[in-house]
Amino acid sequence: MIETGGSEALSREDPAHMERNIDATREEVDRTLGELESRLSVRRRMSQALDRVTPDITRMIRLDHAHVLAAFRRYRSRLPEARRRAVVENACLAIEVHAQLEEEIFYPAMRHIAAAGEILGKSEPEHEQMRTLIRALRGSGPLEPEYDETFRKLIRTVLHHIADEETILLPLAEELMPDELGHLGRIMTRRRIELLRPHAAEAAVTTIRTFPVVAAVAAAGVLAAGWLLLRGLGAAVSRS
Numbered sequence: 145m146i147e148t149g150g151s152e153a154l155s156r157e158d159p160a161h162m163e164r165n166i167d168a169t170r171e172e173v174d175r176t177l178g179e180l181e182s183r184l185s186v187r188r189r190m191s192q193a194l195d196r197v198t199p200d201i202t203r204m205i206r207l208d209h210a211h212v213l214a215a216f217r218r219y220r221s222r223l224p225e226a227r228r229r230a231v232v233e234n235a236c237l238a239i240e241v242h243a244q245l246e247e248e249i250f251y252p253a254m255r256h257i258a259a260a261g262e263i264l265g266k267s268e269p270e271h272e273q274m275r276t277l278i279r280a281l282r283g284s285g286p287l288e289p290e291y292d293e294t295f296r297k298l299i300r301t302v303l304h305h306i307a308d309e310e311t312i313l314l315p316l317a318e319e320l321m322p323d324e325l326g327h328l329g330r331i332m333t334r335r336r337i338e339l340l341r342p343h344a345a346e347a348a349v350t351t352i353r354t355f356p357v358v359a360a361v362a363a364a365g366v367l368a369a370g371w372l373l374l375r376g377l378g379a380a381v382s383r384s
Contacts, residue, residue: 198333200325201250202314208242209306216299218354221292228286230353232295236278237347239302241339243271249332250317253324259316263308270305274298 199207215235219228251264277298284291317325340347 198326198330201253201328201332202317202325204329204332205242205246205250205309205314208238208245209310212238212242212302213306215354216302219295219299225286227353228291230350232281232286232291233346234350234354235298236281237343237350239274239298240278241336243274244339245332245335247271248335249328250313253321253328254313254317257320259320260313263312267305267308267313270301273301274305277301 198204212235215231215238219231219235221228223231247268251267254260254264277294280294281291281298284294
């Protein structure tokens with residue numbers, strides 16, 4: 145037994161044996177690194193593709209506005225209950241995501257260049273007014289007598305807010321920080337995906353019910369595009 149143990153010890157110290165172990169270890173390391181590189185490559189390609197197709201932040205904000213305005217135009221008091229609720233929920237989700245993105249990304253950038261302080265000073269309070277109205281809508285239903293009027297109040301608040309952004313904030317941003325718009329747009333797109341992730345199903349269902357099927361993606365703008373992009377990224381990562 146002692147001799148056998150000594151023989152095994154000698155065998156393990158044999159240069160040929162040690163070389164085989166080294167080669168096996170090297171192959172395992174190479175294989176692991178290859179798998180990691182492959183996974184990272186998929187994510188890198190998706191990230192690069194995302195960067196190429198992401199609009200500038202000011203264009204993205206305008207697309208958000210277009211989406212919400214399109215939803216507003218779809219609303220009618222005489223619509224069936226389920227359709228009315230879908231239009232309202234679609235608009236409310238878009239407004240909530242849009243407001244949070246502006247507060248986290250766009251407004252700080254505007255403050256950094258000390259632009260439009262007066263408009264910025266009332267923008268976030270207007271967002272809070274919108275959130276209050278959205279909570280009221282979610283706490284009632286299409287059959288409640290105040291539902292239509294609450295939604296109309298939300299429409300009026302949003303229209304006033306959009307007017308200030310379209311005529312003052314966005315042109316100022318394009319004039320004063322043109323080189324930052326693309327970078328900020330990429331940041332906003334990534335954050336949008338994070339915010340939409342828990343609401344992907346809701347965004348998809350209410351968008352389809354709000355807009356005609358043929359025009360759904362075009363009319364829904366960045367909200368629907370964000371959902372589709374989120375879905376594509378998830379599928380790509382799961383395949384990797």
